[in-house]
Amino acid sequence: MKKADSTESITIEKVKALGKEKSEENFDRLLELYNSELAIPIKREVVSSIGRQKNKERIYQFISERAFEKTYMEFIYQMFRTTLYHSKDERFRELSERIMEHYDNEVLRKMKYYYENKRKKPKPPEHLISKPTLLVGDSESTLSRINDGEVQLIFTSPPYYNAREYSDYTSYQVYLDKMKNVLRECSRVLEDGRFIIINVSPVITKRPGREFESVRYPIHFDFHSILQQTGFYFVDEIIWIKPESSVKDRVGGYRQTRKPLSYKPNCITESLMVYRKTAPFLLDENIKQYDFVPSEEEKNEPFDTSNCWYIAPKSNRNHPAVFPEELCRKVLKYYSYAGDVVLDPFAGSGTFGKVAQKMERIPVLCELNEQYVKGLGDEGYDVI
Ligand SMILES: C[S@@+](CC[C@H](N)C(=O)[O-])C[C@H]1O[C@@H](n2cnc3c(N)ncnc32)[C@H](O)[C@@H]1O
Known part of the structure; x- marks a missing residue:
């Protein structure tokens, strides 16, 4: 020495x-x-x-x-x-x-x-699903038609608890139990080591009268534990930020009175909870399965460098809570490859599937309400 x-x-x-x-x-x-x-x-x-x-x-x-x-x-x-x-x-x-x-x-x-488990590798995905697929009914049971590990990405916005017309859970616990059952199925169909991304935001149950308080639910905190219990672990939180003019005004009371404690900020954010399915190998092993070389165009394309994504919300005559296409595009670009099978277990009007097809992924959509998915059959979906 x-x-x-x-x-x-x-x-x-x-x-x-x-x-x-x-x-x-x-x-x-x-x-x-x-x-x-x-x-x-x-x-x-x-x-x-x-x-x-x-x-x-x-x-x-x-x-x-x-x-x-x-x-x-x-x-x-x-x-x-x-x-x-x-x-x-x-x-x-x-x-x-x-x-x-x-x-x-x-x-x-x-x-x-x-x-x-250091010698374990991901099983090469068998792409048994080769066409856009629509499962009509309750995803807790319809997902049983998908084989284990057949899906490479899940992105969804679950039904809101008692916030919109399609909600019919008798209590918050009943709602969480239902979500947990669907997530268990999601975990089964997702390939080991791949991502599930859940878009949620707190919801409020209106107060029944002026003499009562409303109840507000921090849904993402509870989703964290049900995601962990169903075989996923936390990776990131991406914050979707909307223009303030697009959200409900909650700060009016304070604006008028300026009384401390009466302050209620306008909520312009939603969470994208990014979780990975537990796997006995590093993410590098999932990436190694693809021979991906970015094109010149892809190399020069701007991309999001932070976890704050600024996107205006979208409204739709036929559905009360649709994804903006831009949100789906970013999720698909950062968390899946062309040719992957991508699932939305609460598909609503099917925005995710539409963008997925444009980006050469194979969407699988589940939706309970036939009204929302009417017409998807004409867009090349196998309805099973
Ligand atoms: C927040 S919305 C999703 C909207 C969707 N991201 C879009 O772009 O249109 C949730 C959807 O889940 C559906 N849903 C609720 N419970 C379901 C279940 N158990 N199985 C399948 N779909 C369900 C509702 O009908 C609703 O359309």
Whole structure:
């Protein structure tokens, strides 16, 4: 080893170099660095480099002494990673289990899951659905006509709880239970590792009279738990922002009186909850299934760099809550490839399907109300 650097001049690159060159001298230097004052990212690299050294006895000793001390979880994850990589050795396997038991932590559980399944790959999708398809009826039961893993993207705006004419749930819990049943089916038909995107916003049940309060439901908070319970995990929240002139005015009272507590802002946003179906492999494996090379035009096309999308809402004579086509276009562009089967289990007037076809995807739409989907048969849909 070269002459030891003072800790001030230590960088991540220098630590990595120490880790690569395996020697007792470097091990000593790494331990010395672990015991000194260093920035967290550098020290994290120190822990990782210790794990890459040759002397397994010393690695074991380091981890078993340090993993149960109060320290940064980032360091524990590195130590745990080393125990997984040496888990053919019984002592490391036992140490790994002790760390899991001690912290009972979701990151460690996910690391173990990925490690144990590291050779798993997505099953190549069998595109059994080759034509736009319409399932008329309750999606909780009609989705049973779709095979497991046949769909590559789900985008939907679920029925609102008691906010619009088509809502007929006797309580909020009944509504959530129904949504959960449909999401369970969605999870079954979606290919492992692919995305489901749910468009929701809080709704309000009108007050029955001036002497009562209205009830407002933060639907997306509850959707988070039912999505988790049905096999998805949280990835992103995209905020759809509408022009203020297009939404109901709620701030009028405050405008007149300026009395604190009477303030009710105009709601110009809706959430797009982006979740991924649990899979024992990284998203890279899903991407690798496609030979996608962007065209010159695609390379130069502007795209959304933030999670705020500014889109005007759309109104439609035949349906009270249609998607703007622009919203569907963005979702399809960022979360699916040409040729993919894309599903909307609450399709309404079928906006998603219409845009999907234009973008060379194969839509599957489910809709309960025959009135809304009348005419889709003429647009090339197989009605099953
Ligand atoms: C918010 S709207 C969707 C509007 C749609 N995004 C569009 O662009 O027209 C929800 C739709 O779900 C339908 N729906 C409600 N419950 C359903 C169920 N169990 N199965 C299938 N469709 C259902 C309603 O009839 C309604 O048209």
